[in-house]
């Protein structure tokens with residue numbers, strides 16, 4: 298435990314950026330618990346993300362996601378937090394994450410992201426209309442938001458998850474120095 302107000306390592310970015318895979322590796326190397334806000338939403342709802350979207354719509358999902366972010370940020374134990382791609386659209390969540398953590402934007406080109414995601418993934422209903430056009434649109438609209446909340450940006454296009462984790466931890470160490 299720590300009394301550092303910015304104790305968490307937070308990963309943000311679009312679907313396919315590698316937040317979960319890289320986050321798990323960072324957590325392992327830092328010997329910290331890892332949480333994914335999509336998993337927290339699922340626990341809060343008692344249903345899979347796909348079902349929340351189907352029954353409560355995106356607005357219902359975002360409301361639970363806001364709670365999930367607040368719960369994760371409130372943890373006194375330093376965590377590695379992987380945020381669902383749209384979690385930072387909420388201004389309250391952005392403020393919380395920025396206050397409670399060191400935020401890293403995992404950035405990749407939309408065509409690279411499209412090659413990594415499965416358009417049929419039920420946990421990613423926003424991709425149902427086609428991965429590449431959706432990711433191109435989201436990249437345009439969300440880039441300014443990720444940029445605002447991020448303390449550091451790491452390009453993931455040509456890196457393996459282990460390489461990305463190494464760069465993320467270098468950025469974290471640089472900020473702590």
Ligand code: S3P
Pocket residue numbers: 310311312313316335346380381382383384420421422423
């Ligand atoms: C979303 C990203 C997903 C999930 C939900 C909505 C988004 O998480 O939260 O489908 O709005 O970008 P990942 O970024 O972990 O895929």
